[in-house]
Amino acid sequence: GQNIDQPTEMTATEGAIVQINCTYQTSGFNGLFWYQQHAGEAPTFLSYNVLDGLEEKGRFSSFLSRSKGYSYLLLKELQMKDSASYLCAVTGGFKTIFGAGTRLFVKA
Amino acid sequence: SAVISQKPSRDICQRGTSLTIQCQVDSQVTMMFWYRQQPGQSLTLIATANQGSEATYESGFVIDKFPISRPNLTFSTLTVSNMSPEDSSIYLCSARTEKAEGYGYTFGSGTRLTVV
Numbered sequence: 001g002q003n004i005d006q007p008t009e010m011t012a013t014e015g016a017i018v019q020i021n022c023t024y025q026t027s028g029f030n031g032l033f034w035y036q037q038h039a040g041e042a043p044t045f046l047s048y049n050v051l052d053g054l055e056e057k058g059r060f061s062s063f064l065s066r067s068k069g070y071s072y073l074l075l076k077e078l079q080m081k082d083s084a085s086y087l088c089a090v091t092g093g094f095k096t097i098f099g100a101g102t103r104l105f106v107k108a
Numbered sequence: 109s110a111v112i113s114q115k116p117s118r119d120i121c122q123r124g125t126s127l128t129i130q131c132q133v134d135s136q137v138t139m140m141f142w143y144r145q146q147p148g149q150s151l152t153l154i155a156t157a158n159q160g161s162e163a164t165y166e167s168g169f170v171i172d173k174f175p176i177s178r179p180n181l182t183f184s185t186l187t188v189s190n191m192s193p194e195d196s197s198i199y200l201c202s203a204r205t206e207k208a209e210g211y212g213y214t215f216g217s218g219t220r221l222t223v224v
Contacts, residue, residue, distance in 0.1 A: 033212055042200055042215040043151070087150060089213075094139060096213065100150040 002026045004099035006088050011105045012078055020073045020086050020102045028092025034062050034073045035087040037101065043087055047073070078106050110135050110205040114216030121191055121223050128187045129219045131201035136181035141202040141213070142174070151200065157184045191223045 004024045012018040024032070031050040035043035049055055049064035049071060061074040073086055085101040111134045121127050131140065139158055143151040154174055155163040163176040177185045188195050201216040 035213075040220075042218050043213075045212050045214070048212055094156065095153065096141075097153075098151040 006099045022071045022088030033089040037085045112216040118220040137203040140184045143200045145198045
């Protein structure tokens with residue numbers, strides 16, 4: 001079967017670093033996406049990994065290990081506006097499967 | 109990345125009626141996708157809309173309940189038919205576009221549907 005697991009909720013402090021993990025089991029793999037979704041809004045693209053390793057984009061980094069079926073999203077220098085849900089999504093063929101999302105709460 | 113205009117942004121509908129949601133993309137895309145997102149949950153794919161052929165529905169979703177049109181490469185509609193309160197959800201259209209990194213998805217702003 002196809003499955004994507006992420007923690008349901010996480011809490012972190014403003015200015016800190018947080019790592020959101022994602023493990024997946026899918027029938028195919030063409031790439032892994034991370035999306036950010038604020039409450040009541042549509043998801044917005046954060047990152048894309050197709051090869052193993054770390055992709056860095058400013059305060060956000062994403063890591064992929066295809067052999068382990070594992071990814072993480074690293075958020076540095078957390079800001080209050082980073083409070084949102086973070087969705088891990090895996091694409092195989094023409095379909096993309098979304099994880100249930102991790103709700104991140106950033107506190108002062 | 110591409111821009112998708114989705115409307116209506118929200119609606120409150122009576123049970124038994126139907127609502128058609130429209131999505132317009134600012135560039136031609138081969139495939140468009142319709143998702144449902146229930147409160148506090150992630151996105152569930154309803155169907156993939158291909159231009160020139162019938163939509164492909166996921167398990168648990170049928171054409172009679174969610175008819176889809178795809179008349180050209182920039183436009184699609186999803187109708188939620190014979191609505192019941194269980195259909196209350198956010199509906200999102202999406203397209204994969206070469207304009208996005210990793211040929212990723214761009215989403216419309218969503219339609220928040222409440223059925224009373």
